[in-house]
Amino acid sequence: MSTTTPLRIELSAIDGIISSLRQQHYTVVGPTVRGASIVLDEISSTSDLPVGWMCEQAPARYRLIKLPVDSLFAHTVGPHSWKQYLFPPILRLFSANRNDGEIRIGDGLPGSDVPGAGDAVRPYAFLGVRSCDLHAILIQDKIFGGGPYQDAYYRRVREQTWIIAVNCTLASATCFCASTKTGPKASSGYDLALTEVITEQDHYFIVEVGTERGLKLLEGLNHRPANESETARAAELVEGTASQMARSLETENIREVLYQSADHTRWEAVAKRCLTCANCTMVCPTCFCATVEDTVDLTGMRAERLRKWDSCFNMDFSYIHGGSVRSSVKARYRHWLTHKLASWIDQFGTLGCVGCGRCITWCPVGIDITEEYRAIRDTTLTNLVPSSTEEVENGNA
Amino acid sequence: MKKEKKPKLAVWKFSSCDGCQLSLLDCEDELLTIADRIEIANFREASRQVLRGPYDISLVEGSITTPHDAERIHQVRRASKFLVTIGACATAGGIQALRNFKDVKEFVSLVYATPSYIETLNKSTPIADHVFVDFELRGCPISKTQLIDVLGALLVGRKPTTPTYSVCVECKQRGIVCGLVAFGPPCMGPVTQAGCNALCPSYHRGCYGCFGPKETPNTSALASYWRGLGMKNDELLRLHRSYNAYAEPFRKESEAHEK
Structure with missing residues (x-):
C-alpha cells in the first residue's frame, strides 16, 4: 500500500478525516492544549488540535510558544504518550464478589473510571502519532502482543486502533530519533501518514497511504496525487527536522x-x-x-x-x-x-x-x-x- | 449464626489538631460498615462511651511534646495489640516540631503570661521515638482511603497497600502534567511519599510534602538543581521545614540551607 504515490489533501480535509472516523464510532484521540502543555485527549475537530502552537523543550523544561501561523502539528511529543490508551495506568484485572457463600469473579465495575481487563473496549483512532511514538507502539506490540504470553486487553484495543501518523517538520531540543533511526519520518505501521506543509500562500498535507482502510477513508474527501514539487517540499521539511536534532545516541556497539x-x-x-x-x-x-x-x-x-x-x-x-x-x-x-x-x-x-x-x-x-x-x-x-x-x-x- | 467477636479499636490523641482522627469520622459512606465490623471502644471525638482495654487496634494521633505525653504513650502501647500512628505529627513530630530548631523556653516566655504554668519538652517527637510502632500512616492529614485500606487489611489479615514511592508516580498514573517542568518549581513531589493521590498537583499547585520523605529521597539533588535555577536558601529551607520538618531527610536538608 505504501507504494502508492503520495496524495495532497487540503487543510479542511483533516476535519473530514476526524468526522468520518467519529461517524464510524471511533474515539479520535489527538494532541490538544490543556493548561501549559499539549496533552493527548479526545478531539472532535481541528480546532481541538494545538492550532498555532509549538513547544520548546530542554532538560527539565517544557514551554508552549504561540506561532504566527495556524499550523496543526508544529509541536513535538508532549508529557503523554499513546501507551496510556493501550496499556492503561490502572487496569482492573478482576473483581470477586462473595454472595451466599459463593464467590463470583468478574471484571466490570459500572461507573468506575478504571477500565476492566474484560470490558468492551472503545475503538480508538490515534491522530498525530509521531514516528518515534509509532516505533514505541511497535515495540510494545512485541511486548504485549508477541510471544506466548499475550496481554488480551492490549491486543483487543490495539487491533482496532487507527494510526494516523504525522511526520515531524520541527524538532525539539530533546529529540534524537534520527540517531536511533526511529524518525522523524514514519516508515510503516500507519494507516495514513501526513506531512504538514505551510507556505506563504498555501497550507496542505502530503498523505502517504499505509492501508486499504486508510485509502478508503480518503474517498469522499477532496484529494489529488501530489505533484513532484509538493512531494519534494514535504520531504525537504522532514529531512530538515533530522538535521535540526542537536542530541544523538551513538548506537553502534x-x-x-x-x-x-x-x-x-x-x-x-x-x-x-x-x-x-x-x-x-x-x-x-x-x-x-x-x-x-x-x-x-x-x-x-x-x-x-x-x-x-x-x-x-x-x-x-x-x-x-x-x-x-x-x-x-x-x-x-x-x-x-x-x-x-x-x-x-x-x-x-x-x-x-x-x-x-x-x-x-x-x-x-x-x-x-x-x-x-x-x-x-x-x-x-x-x-x-x-x-x-x-x-x-x-x-x- | 454465631456472633463473631469484633476487634476493638481505640483512638488516642497526643499533640495534634485532631484532623487525622476526624478522617475516621469523615469516612461517611464506610463509617457504618466500620462500626459494624469493628467495635469502637475508645474514640472521644465520636462517643463518650469508653470500653476497657486491651485494644486490638490503636490509632495514635499527635506527637510527644510534654512529660505527661511521654508517660501516657507507654500506657497506650501496653493496652494495644496493633499500634498504628496516623498523620505527620505522630510519624514525624508535625508542624509543632518547628520548635525543635529553636529554644522552646523563649517561645514560652513570649507567649504565656505565666510561663511557670507551662510544662513542655524541648522537642516535639514522633511516637516511634518512644514506643514500638506496628504501622505508620503518613499525611497531613492522612488519606481516608489509606485508613480504610489499613483497617480492611487488618480485618482480613492481608498486606496494606500504602506505597512508599514518590508523588510523581501518582501524578503520572492520573495523567497530570508535571508542573515542575511545565511551569517551574517548587514542587516537593519527587522527594515526597505518595498517598494523597497527587491532590495539590491536580489543582496545578506544587506538592507541599504533607506525606513526608519518600523511600530513598534525594533531597540534596533536587535542592541543588533549584539553587541552580536561582532559588534562595531561605526558600529551600522553608520548603523542607513544614509539616514533616523533623523527618530526618527533610530536617537535614533544611539545616543545610540554614545560614
Missing part, C-alpha cells in the same frame, strides 16, 4: 559498551543527581512495567486486583525476601539504562529507546540519557572487548 560498564564511575555520578522519582519510566513510551495490587473492602465481600504502572526506580519493584535487590540509586539507574539500551536488544531485538526525548524533558533535574551514555561510551570504547550473546550474563527484564 551500544550493547557491548554497556555490558562492559557495570562498574563505571559514571553510575555513581548520576546517582548523586537522580531522584529515583520514576518520572522517566512513566513518560517513556516503551517502559512497560506494572505491579499488581489486591484490595478487599471492609465487609470482606468484595475484592479486586488492579494492575498499576510501576517503575524499576521504586524500591518495591525489586523487593524479594530480605529486601530490595537494587536498593542503591546507582543500581536502579544502571538497571534502567542498561535494560533500555542493551538487554532490551536481547529480549526484543531492538533498542528500548525511540529517541523521543521525554525522559530528558520530564526529569525534574534534567538528567539526559544521551549524555549519560556518551560519558560511559567515551571511556569504555577504547577497551572494548568484542562479545557474543553467549557471554552476556545479565539478560534482565
Whole structure:
C-alpha cells in the first residue's frame, strides 16, 4: 500500500478525516492544549488540535510558544504518550464478589473510571502519532502482543486502533530519533501518514497511504496525487527536522559498551543527581512495567486486583525476601539504562529507546540519557572487548 | 449464626489538631460498615462511651511534646495489640516540631503570661521515638482511603497497600502534567511519599510534602538543581521545614540551607 504515490489533501480535509472516523464510532484521540502543555485527549475537530502552537523543550523544561501561523502539528511529543490508551495506568484485572457463600469473579465495575481487563473496549483512532511514538507502539506490540504470553486487553484495543501518523517538520531540543533511526519520518505501521506543509500562500498535507482502510477513508474527501514539487517540499521539511536534532545516541556497539560498564564511575555520578522519582519510566513510551495490587473492602465481600504502572526506580519493584535487590540509586539507574539500551536488544531485538526525548524533558533535574551514555561510551570504547550473546550474563527484564 | 467477636479499636490523641482522627469520622459512606465490623471502644471525638482495654487496634494521633505525653504513650502501647500512628505529627513530630530548631523556653516566655504554668519538652517527637510502632500512616492529614485500606487489611489479615514511592508516580498514573517542568518549581513531589493521590498537583499547585520523605529521597539533588535555577536558601529551607520538618531527610536538608 505504501507504494502508492503520495496524495495532497487540503487543510479542511483533516476535519473530514476526524468526522468520518467519529461517524464510524471511533474515539479520535489527538494532541490538544490543556493548561501549559499539549496533552493527548479526545478531539472532535481541528480546532481541538494545538492550532498555532509549538513547544520548546530542554532538560527539565517544557514551554508552549504561540506561532504566527495556524499550523496543526508544529509541536513535538508532549508529557503523554499513546501507551496510556493501550496499556492503561490502572487496569482492573478482576473483581470477586462473595454472595451466599459463593464467590463470583468478574471484571466490570459500572461507573468506575478504571477500565476492566474484560470490558468492551472503545475503538480508538490515534491522530498525530509521531514516528518515534509509532516505533514505541511497535515495540510494545512485541511486548504485549508477541510471544506466548499475550496481554488480551492490549491486543483487543490495539487491533482496532487507527494510526494516523504525522511526520515531524520541527524538532525539539530533546529529540534524537534520527540517531536511533526511529524518525522523524514514519516508515510503516500507519494507516495514513501526513506531512504538514505551510507556505506563504498555501497550507496542505502530503498523505502517504499505509492501508486499504486508510485509502478508503480518503474517498469522499477532496484529494489529488501530489505533484513532484509538493512531494519534494514535504520531504525537504522532514529531512530538515533530522538535521535540526542537536542530541544523538551513538548506537553502534551500544550493547557491548554497556555490558562492559557495570562498574563505571559514571553510575555513581548520576546517582548523586537522580531522584529515583520514576518520572522517566512513566513518560517513556516503551517502559512497560506494572505491579499488581489486591484490595478487599471492609465487609470482606468484595475484592479486586488492579494492575498499576510501576517503575524499576521504586524500591518495591525489586523487593524479594530480605529486601530490595537494587536498593542503591546507582543500581536502579544502571538497571534502567542498561535494560533500555542493551538487554532490551536481547529480549526484543531492538533498542528500548525511540529517541523521543521525554525522559530528558520530564526529569525534574534534567538528567539526559544521551549524555549519560556518551560519558560511559567515551571511556569504555577504547577497551572494548568484542562479545557474543553467549557471554552476556545479565539478560534482565 | 454465631456472633463473631469484633476487634476493638481505640483512638488516642497526643499533640495534634485532631484532623487525622476526624478522617475516621469523615469516612461517611464506610463509617457504618466500620462500626459494624469493628467495635469502637475508645474514640472521644465520636462517643463518650469508653470500653476497657486491651485494644486490638490503636490509632495514635499527635506527637510527644510534654512529660505527661511521654508517660501516657507507654500506657497506650501496653493496652494495644496493633499500634498504628496516623498523620505527620505522630510519624514525624508535625508542624509543632518547628520548635525543635529553636529554644522552646523563649517561645514560652513570649507567649504565656505565666510561663511557670507551662510544662513542655524541648522537642516535639514522633511516637516511634518512644514506643514500638506496628504501622505508620503518613499525611497531613492522612488519606481516608489509606485508613480504610489499613483497617480492611487488618480485618482480613492481608498486606496494606500504602506505597512508599514518590508523588510523581501518582501524578503520572492520573495523567497530570508535571508542573515542575511545565511551569517551574517548587514542587516537593519527587522527594515526597505518595498517598494523597497527587491532590495539590491536580489543582496545578506544587506538592507541599504533607506525606513526608519518600523511600530513598534525594533531597540534596533536587535542592541543588533549584539553587541552580536561582532559588534562595531561605526558600529551600522553608520548603523542607513544614509539616514533616523533623523527618530526618527533610530536617537535614533544611539545616543545610540554614545560614
